[in-house]
Amino acid sequence: MSVPKRGPVYDPGLCRCCGNIKKCRLLNVEYDHLGQKEIYSDIFVDCFGFILSQLDGEPDGRLICATCVIRLREANSFRLQVLLCEERLLARFQDDDKPIKEEIIIKDEVSLDAEPMYDDEPADDIHSDSLEQQEHPKKKSTKHHSKRKTKKSKRTKENITDETLLKVERLNRRLQEMQYNDTFPKAEKKEETSLSLENIITLVENSYVCPFDTSFSDYFCVYCRTIFTDPIKLREHTYTHDPQTIKDVLAKYTATKKIQLDLYRVDCRLCTEVITDIGSLKRHLASHGKTVHEAPNEFLEFKLTSGKLFCLECGRGFAFFHALKKHMAQHFGTCICDVCGAHYFEERMLYLHQKTHQKSDEVFKCVECGKEFKSKYTRYLHIFKMHKNEAAYPCSKCDEMFFSYSLRYRHKIDVHGEERQFKCEVCDRSYDSRKSLREHNRRLHLKILKHACHMCDKRFYLPSRLKEHLATHTGERNFRCDFCGKTYPRLRGLKVHMQAHIIDKKFKCDLCGITFAHKVSLKIHLKRQHQNESFNQPN
Structure with a gap:
C-alpha cells in the first residue's frame, strides 16, 4: 500500500473564511490529519449548524487556509468536550431517583434553555414561574390559585421531562459519534x-x-x-x-x-x-x-x-x-x-x-567586547574564536577541534576519506562542496549576473568582481604587494604576482641580481631595465 494521499494544496489561494491570501486547502475535499479523515465543510455543519454555499464551483471559491483549519479543529474539539461533560452531568442526575433531584434537573434545564430547541412553547413563562417560586417560597396562595398553579406545574413538568429525555437521547447519539471519531481512531x-x-x-x-x-x-x-x-x-x-x-x-x-x-x-x-x-x-x-x-x-x-x-x-x-x-x-x-x-x-x-514569524528585537551581547549577535550560537562561536582563542567546531569522527566549518569540512575529506564529489550535470567539472557547485551553475550555466557596471554593458556574478572591474574605468590600483610594493587593479593579478615571491626563483639577472620565478619574467626585465646595456640573454 502507498502512503495515504492528502488533498490538493493551493499556493497562493484566497481563504473564504478570513479573506487572507495564503496556502490553502479545499473545503469539501477529504484530507488526512493524524490518521483521521476530515472534510472541513462537514465540520462547519457539526459545529455551527450551517451549510456553506458555492462548494460545487471553481477551486478558488472554496478554499480555507491553515490558520482557519486550526481554529475550526479547536472549535470542533471544544464542542466534543462540552458534549462529553453534558452527558456525564445528565448521567449522574439520572442515576439518582430521589424526587428532589428530579426537580433540580427540571430547574436547571429551564434556566439554561432561554431558546428551547425541541419545544415550541415559550420559555419565558416557565422561567418566570420558577423565579416566582424562588423569590416567594413561603408565600401563601388561595385554594383556587393553588389548584390552577398545580395543574400548570404538572403540564410544565411533563413537557420538560419529555424535552429532557429527547436531549439525553440526542446527547447519547453525539457521544457515540464522538467516541467513534475520537477515542477509537487513536487506539486504531x-x-x-x-x-x-x-x-x-x-x-x-x-x-x-x-x-x-x-x-x-x-x-x-x-x-x-x-x-x-x-x-x-x-x-x-x-x-x-x-x-x-x-x-x-x-x-x-x-x-x-x-x-x-x-x-x-x-x-x-x-x-x-x-x-x-x-x-x-x-x-x-x-x-x-x-x-x-x-x-x-x-x-x-x-x-x-x-x-x-x-x-x-x-x-x-x-x-x-x-x-x-x-x-x-x-x-x-x-x-x-x-x-x-x-x-x-x-x-x-x-x-x-x-520563530521566523516572531518579530523579536532580542539580541545576544558579548560581555567581552559588546558586539551583538542574533543568536546564542553565533555569540558562542565568537567568544571561543575571538576571546578564548579556542576551536569550537568538533569533528564527529575523532577528537579534533577546528576554528571554522570549512577547516572541519576539509579535515573530514583528507583524514577520514569522506567521498564528496559534486558533479555538474551540464559540463564535466566536479567540486568537493555543494556551495562551489551551486556557484558554478549560477555563474556559468544559469548566467545569474546581478551586478552590472554602470559605465559599460558588462555584468558580474559577485560584487567583488564588479568592484575589480570598475578599477579599469577609474585607473585605480588598490591591490598592493607587501613584498615589493607593486600595485594591481585586480586581486587576481596580485595573486599571480605573489606566487613569484613564494616559489623558488631560479632565474637571476646577471646585471642587478634580481631573481625571477619564470624565464619570461627575466626576459621582460632585461628589455625594460637593461635595454642599453650589454648582457647575455637567457636561452
Whole structure:
C-alpha cells in the first residue's frame, strides 16, 4: 500500500473564511490529519449548524487556509468536550431517583434553555414561574390559585421531562459519534503504526529496498552512519550489512521521525523475481508466506539517483535531496504552520520555522567586547574564536577541534576519506562542496549576473568582481604587494604576482641580481631595465 494521499494544496489561494491570501486547502475535499479523515465543510455543519454555499464551483471559491483549519479543529474539539461533560452531568442526575433531584434537573434545564430547541412553547413563562417560586417560597396562595398553579406545574413538568429525555437521547447519539471519531481512531492508529513498522521490517529483510537517513543533502547508512553523497555508493555499501538487523536499527527511531526507503530496486531476496513497485512486492512476499499487514505505510518513498531527483507523488524534479524532502512535506507533513501554512514532518522543525514569524528585537551581547549577535550560537562561536582563542567546531569522527566549518569540512575529506564529489550535470567539472557547485551553475550555466557596471554593458556574478572591474574605468590600483610594493587593479593579478615571491626563483639577472620565478619574467626585465646595456640573454 502507498502512503495515504492528502488533498490538493493551493499556493497562493484566497481563504473564504478570513479573506487572507495564503496556502490553502479545499473545503469539501477529504484530507488526512493524524490518521483521521476530515472534510472541513462537514465540520462547519457539526459545529455551527450551517451549510456553506458555492462548494460545487471553481477551486478558488472554496478554499480555507491553515490558520482557519486550526481554529475550526479547536472549535470542533471544544464542542466534543462540552458534549462529553453534558452527558456525564445528565448521567449522574439520572442515576439518582430521589424526587428532589428530579426537580433540580427540571430547574436547571429551564434556566439554561432561554431558546428551547425541541419545544415550541415559550420559555419565558416557565422561567418566570420558577423565579416566582424562588423569590416567594413561603408565600401563601388561595385554594383556587393553588389548584390552577398545580395543574400548570404538572403540564410544565411533563413537557420538560419529555424535552429532557429527547436531549439525553440526542446527547447519547453525539457521544457515540464522538467516541467513534475520537477515542477509537487513536487506539486504531497506534495499532496501525505497529503493523506498519512490521511491514517495513518485512520489506527490508526480504527485498533490496534500501533504508537510509539524511542530513541536508548527505546520505547516511542506517546501520553504521557512514556518509555518502552518491546514492549508488550508498546502496552498494548498505547491501553489505545484514538486513536481519534492521529491527534493532528501527527501534532507535523516534515516533515523530519518518523512515526513508529508497525504492530504486525492489527485487525479492528470496528468489530471482524482478519486481517494479512496492505494491507488487508486498503481494509477492505474501506468496512466499511472509506476513504483510493491511496498514498504511509509515515511511517516505524515494528513488535515489545520481542526477536529478523526482517526487514519486507528483513527478516534480529537484537538483538536491534537501529540496525534494522539503517538497515532500507538502504531501505528507502533518505539522502545519498556522501563519503561512508551511508543512513539516517534525514539531521541532515547525517550532524553529514559527520563530521566523516572531518579530523579536532580542539580541545576544558579548560581555567581552559588546558586539551583538542574533543568536546564542553565533555569540558562542565568537567568544571561543575571538576571546578564548579556542576551536569550537568538533569533528564527529575523532577528537579534533577546528576554528571554522570549512577547516572541519576539509579535515573530514583528507583524514577520514569522506567521498564528496559534486558533479555538474551540464559540463564535466566536479567540486568537493555543494556551495562551489551551486556557484558554478549560477555563474556559468544559469548566467545569474546581478551586478552590472554602470559605465559599460558588462555584468558580474559577485560584487567583488564588479568592484575589480570598475578599477579599469577609474585607473585605480588598490591591490598592493607587501613584498615589493607593486600595485594591481585586480586581486587576481596580485595573486599571480605573489606566487613569484613564494616559489623558488631560479632565474637571476646577471646585471642587478634580481631573481625571477619564470624565464619570461627575466626576459621582460632585461628589455625594460637593461635595454642599453650589454648582457647575455637567457636561452
